[in-house]
Amino acid sequence: xxxxxxxxxxxxxxxxxxxxxxWLGIYMAKVFQGRPTILDGLFDPVDRVVYGxxxxxxxxxxxxxxxxxxxxxxxxxxxxxxFVLLLxxxxxxxxxxxxxxxxxxxxxHTASSFTTNTDYQHYVPEQQVSLLSASLxxxxxxxxxxxxxxxxxxxxxxxxxxxxxxxxxxxxxxVRCLTRVLFPLAAVGAIVLLFAGVPETLAQSVHHALLxxxxxxxxTGPVAxxxxxxxxxxxxxxxxxxxxxHPLQNPTAFTNLVEIVMMMLLTFAPPFLFGRMVxxxxxxxxxxxxxxxxxxxxxxxxxxxxxxxxxxxxxxVSQNNGYFxxxxxxxxVAESVLFQGMSVYGNVGxxxxxxxxxxxxAQSVLLWGIFLQCAPGGEGxxxxxxxxxxxxxxxxxxxxxxxxxEYLGKKIGPAQIRWAIVTLLAxxxxxxxxxxxxxxxxxxQVAAGPGSHAFTVVLYEFTSESANNGSGMGPINDATPFFxxxxxxxxxxxxxxxxxxxxxxxxxxxxxxxxxxxxxxLKTSSVTFTLYLVGFLLIVTGLLFLPVLAMGPFAQGVNxx
Amino acid sequence: xxxxxxxHRGARPHREPxxxxxxxxxxxxxxxxxxxxxxxxxPSGRALFAGLALxxxxxxVAYPYVFTVAxxxxxxxxxxxxxxxxxxxxxxxxxxxxxxxxxDFQPYSGAGGEVPYGPVDPALYNQTExxxxxxxxxxxxxPLNLVSPSASGLDPDVTxxxxxxxxxRVAHFSNLTQSVLLAWVDAAIVSPVAGFLGPSYVDxxxxxxxMIAHLGASTPLDLGMTSR
Numbered sequence: 132x133x134x135x136x137x138x139x140x141x142x143x144x145x146x147x148x149x150x151x152x153x154w155l156g157i158y159m160a161k162v163f164q165g166r167p168t169i170l171d172g173l174f175d176p177v178d179r180v181v182y183g184x185x186x187x188x189x190x191x192x193x194x195x196x197x198x199x200x201x202x203x204x205x206x207x208x209x210x211x212x213x214f215v216l217l218l219x220x221x222x223x224x225x226x227x228x229x230x231x232x233x234x235x236x237x238x239x240h241t242a243s244s245f246t247t248n249t250d251y252q253h254y255v256p257e258q259q260v261s262l263l264s265a266s267l268x269x270x271x272x273x274x275x276x277x278x279x280x281x282x283x284x285x286x287x288x289x290x291x292x293x294x295x296x297x298x299x300x301x302x303x304x305x306v307r308c309l310t311r312v313l314f315p316l317a318a319v320g321a322i323v324l325l326f327a328g329v330p331e332t333l334a335q336s337v338h339h340a341l342l343x344x345x346x347x348x349x350x351t352g353p354v355a356x357x358x359x360x361x362x363x364x365x366x367x368x369x370x371x372x373x374x375x376x377h378p379l380q381n382p383t384a385f386t387n388l389v390e391i392v393m394m395m396l397l398t399f400a401p402p403f404l405f406g407r408m409v410x411x412x413x414x415x416x417x418x419x420x421x422x423x424x425x426x427x428x429x430x431x432x433x434x435x436x437x438x439x440x441x442x443x444x445x446x447x448v449s450q451n452n453g454y455f456x457x458x459x460x461x462x463x464v465a466e467s468v469l470f471q472g473m474s475v476y477g478n479v480g481x482x483x484x485x486x487x488x489x490x491x492x493a494q495s496v497l498l499w500g501i502f503l504q505c506a507p508g509g510e511g512x513x514x515x516x517x518x519x520x521x522x523x524x525x526x527x528x529x530x531x532x533x534x535x536x537e538y539l540g541k542k543i544g545p546a547q548i549r550w551a552i553v554t555l556l557a558x559x560x561x562x563x564x565x566x567x568x569x570x571x572x573x574x575x576q577v578a579a580g581p582g583s584h585a586f587t588v589v590l591y592e593f594t595s596e597s598a599n600n601g602s603g604m605g606p607i608n609d610a611t612p613f614f615x616x617x618x619x620x621x622x623x624x625x626x627x628x629x630x631x632x633x634x635x636x637x638x639x640x641x642x643x644x645x646x647x648x649x650x651x652x653l654k655t656s657s658v659t660f661t662l663y664l665v666g667f668l669l670i671v672t673g674l675l676f677l678p679v680l681a682m683g684p685f686a687q688g689v690n691x692x
Numbered sequence: 693x694x695x696x697x698x699x700h701r702g703a704r705p706h707r708e709p710x711x712x713x714x715x716x717x718x719x720x721x722x723x724x725x726x727x728x729x730x731x732x733x734x735p736s737g738r739a740l741f742a743g744l745a746l747x748x749x750x751x752x753v754a755y756p757y758v759f760t761v762a763x764x765x766x767x768x769x770x771x772x773x774x775x776x777x778x779x780x781x782x783x784x785x786x787x788x789x790x791x792x793x794x795x796d797f798q799p800y801s802g803a804g805g806e807v808p809y810g811p812v813d814p815a816l817y818n819q820t821e822x823x824x825x826x827x828x829x830x831x832x833x834x835p836l837n838l839v840s841p842s843a844s845g846l847d848p849d850v851t852x853x854x855x856x857x858x859x860x861r862v863a864h865f866s867n868l869t870q871s872v873l874l875a876w877v878d879a880a881i882v883s884p885v886a887g888f889l890g891p892s893y894v895d896x897x898x899x900x901x902x903m904i905a906h907l908g909a910s911t912p913l914d915l916g917m918t919s920r
Contacts, residue, residue, distance in 0.1 A: 139888045184746060185739040194730030201735040208740050209747075255802030267752035274751040296727040302739060314750070321759050330773030331763035333756065337772045339799075341780055342900055349799040351773040353756035355763065360751075372802045376843035379773045384890025442812045446820045448836040452851050452891070456816070456840040457807040460791070460849035461882075463891040467843075485843045488807035488816065584810030605806035642726040687812050 137465045141430075144388050144469065148395030155312075155396055156403025156415075162311045163285045163304065164408060174310050181306050189306070192297035195638025198286055199631050201301040202279060206246055206627075209275050213268040214242040217260070225263035227335040233259065236615035243619035245272035247626035248280055248509055250361075250368030250480055250601040251592075251618060253610045257350045257372060262335050269368065270357060274317075277364030277397070278308040279630075280511030284401060287515050287633040290640030291409050291539045298637045312397075313364060320359035320393050327386045330379055331355040354380055362393035365510045367480030367601040375470065375483040376459050387462050387483070391473050398477040398507040401514035409539050413656040418517055420661040421668065425506040426476055429496050433468045436492030457485025468493075476500040478509030480601025487588060487605040491688035494587060494604070495680055501591075501598040502676045503668060504558065509599055512626075515633040519551045522636070524667040525653060526551075534653045540645040547639055550632040557628040559675045561597035565617045566590055566679070578614065579607045587683035592618070597625035777848040777897045786866035786907060787900045788850075788858050788877075791838060792823055795845035807841055828861055848897045852881055855894040866907055876902055 161168045182189050193201070216223070217238035221231040233241065237254055244251045250273070254260060260269070282304035289298045325331055330351050339349040350371065357370045358380055371377040381387055402422070406415030439450035453464025462470070462483065470483045475497045486497065500506065505517035526543050529536035536543040569575045569589055579585035591604040596618050603609075609618070654660065763771040770776075779790045781797045794808070795801035809816035823839035824830060838854035855877045863870045880899035884890045 137888075137891070140884075140890070143888070181746065184742050186736060186742070187739050192730075194732065197730070197732045200732070201739075204735055205740055205743065209744055212744060212748075257800050257802040259802075266756050267748050270756070271748050271752040275747060294727055296730045301735075302743070305743075309747070309750075314755075317755070318759075322762070325759065325763050325767050325770075328767075328770045328776065330771060330776070331756075331759050331767075332772045333760045334772060337774045339774055339778060342782065342897060342904065347780070347799065349773070349778065353760055354773065356756045356759045360755075373844040373846070378776050378778055378844060378846055378848065382776050383885060385885045388889055440811055443817060443820055443836065446817055447824060447830075447832075447834060448820060448839060449833045449853075450836045452835065452837060452853070455837040455851075456811075457843050459842050459844060459847050460837060460851060460854075460893045461847075461890060466890065483843060485807040485841075488809060488811055490811045494811070582810075584813065587810075606808040642729070644726075687810060 137463045141465060141469050144391050148392045149399055151392065152396050152399035153403050156400035157407055159312060159400060159404045160407030162307055170311060177310055178306055185302060187302040189300050189303035191300055193300055194296055195298055195634040198298055198301045199634045202283065202630065203627060206279060209272060210242050210246040213245065213272055214238050216264055216268045217241055220261045220264045223261065223263050226261035230259060230261045236612045237610065240615035240619045243622050244601065245269045245368065246276055247599050247622040248276035248366060249596060249599040249622045250366045251596055251603060252368055253615055255372050256370060262352060270360065273360045273364050273366040274309060274313055277313055277366065277510060278305050280509060281308045283630045283633050284511035284515045287518065287637040288405055288408050290637030291541055293641040294644050296638065296642040298634065298641050316363050316396065317360045320363055321356045323389055324355040324358055324386060327389060328382050329355040329358060329386060351379060359393065361481060362390045362479065363396060365394065365398060365477055365479045367474065369481065375481045381483060384462055384466060387466055387470055391470050394473050394477050394479045397510035398513060401511065405514065411539065414539065417655060417661040417664060421664045422507045424665050425668065429476060429500060430469065430472045432496045433472050433493050434465055436490045436496065437464055437468050440490050454490060457488040459483065475600060475602055476506055478504060478513055478598055478600045480595065482602050485605065486602060491684045495684040498591060498594060498680060498684065501594045501600045502672050504598045512629060516554065516629060519554050519633065519636065520668055521664055522547055523551050524664050528663060529653055535651045537646055537652060538655065541640045541643050542646060547636045550635045554629045554632040558597055558625065561621045561625050562593045565593050565621060574613055578609060578611065583683055583686035587687060590679055590683050593621060596621040599626050777895060779846045779848040782900060785861060787903050788855055788862060788896050789827065790896050791847055791850060792841050793845040794841045797846060799846065829857060832857060849893040849895055852892055852894055
């Protein structure tokens, strides 16, 4: 197996990421409950100024509808701003290469993509965005979308704590998330990347000496800062089209490790944040356990499937170092795969490999990750999805064994289940409807060619957009009005429907009084519940998505020797 | 204790035991009623627009600007990225070659080197065979690394095996002995960071710089490479 040669780096990276994520989760629980932290002296005055400028009262706790309204309108205003910015970037400054304005459909797709934390790129960064659009527009959205995701999760979790129907103040959550979590982390990440050799400059190109004399012009920019928030905020949109495969964005195996750890921070922290916030630290373990079981098995399968592609055996090549098609030489294939697995399962969407040429098995494993969306899933929303699945699992399990469906002292009633089902069905609906339209109308064939690989590519595109992942599988010509408009709608739907559901469930829980633990209460901090949760996730996801997996990557795999 | 909502104490005094929510179907025992739905308020325009302006200023301007200044003072050598090795088109048979690039090593192509074939596409098989022929490596066991496109299209490195397999050709065209080339390849191997991060790989650009420095002085070989 592939990992045997480089097991140490894989284990070291995962271990470091988990340790830091645990520490971060505990810190964030303090931040979002207003408990004192060592950084208060620094950030309290900052926050006061911000609240003054915004004219909001951070102590005013909101009901879920008000919270959701503020969230959607704030995101909508930012989306509109970036949409206009991209339309008119051609006549704006910070545009050394006279990049023209985007067409309306591409601008809509791009603005929606970065607002929803997806960062699916139908444009070519080197040719189609100015430095102004990238910084003021896209990078700003990377912070906003990351903060919005975390805010929603925190508000959702407050439902377990409160009894007055209020789930917190949106502005306070957003501001505290930005000043106390995202900006400090992004700054530390950028410093580490700077010292690791990642460029950071406001120049937009640089002369690069060539072997035979002379030079070529190479695109560059504020890559380290972009890279940092791209990974930490689980955004995943590359500064370059090649994303984390580009030597300027990910120059060494060390930066590769740093970027993997940065992706793990806010994706693995939420279970710990949750355990601390509900004052039952042990409740973090069934969730972190379920995530790790699924994630580690997925990684092992990826290592196995990327060790070689038997289809090429007859061509007389040796694959001792792994299946290198579409992978970079400065990373071992295991390290590329670890990055890619983390990026897809954590709904980051950055790529360090060419996904279209991965083996059918690896493509299936990656698709499985974005079907699930919660192992660990994007920051905030990923764990929110897992909690919703846990509520469903407890509901179903409770009914089966005759226990009261309740979780952490709150009853799971019809309102919660209704919204949970909405979340569960939103994802397949957002994928299957456009997939059916594209396949029947012949759009799939035009954009990606014939056969099961093309079907896989289009399935991956819509799944990635609905899951707000943002990685893309090629080859596909998706910079067309159909894919731009459909994609934009899918991303907005896949982002805000589950978010509203999370807030609604939080709001419904928050109105309930706490039920004391009784003999009928299902014990959730146990190995049994962990395994049951894993089984529940796999069965539900399998029921929803196995048919399309069979039509896509499995059908490709039939030809696999 | 600024900012965040304070933990609630005494938030329940005004609950009404009779107000059972339809959500619970009225099955609840009296005395466990739900809190009333809190009042709704639209976000203020000031919060929306001042918030957006502030975020643009901090995330879009201050953040990259501060770190650009930091990079110029702390890490001036790597601040622009000019030092980072990038692959380029090397066709001279007396030099070591890179992996094929699907974007022809053009940094602005923006195609990102996306491999245009699926994993079981006959075109992938045929393309691999064609690369093997182009690299003159028929009837040898060829490391896949050398005859496969990279993800970026700008990969400046190959695996050690992929450099070693080129030695017979390079020796033939450069009139250097295989043992000299072997020593140079060895010298160009980049070891794992801290002993365990990353594979051992060969920096082909550095290796070819050594080659050019040597050949350019002593042989009349035409080193005319396609330079862009």
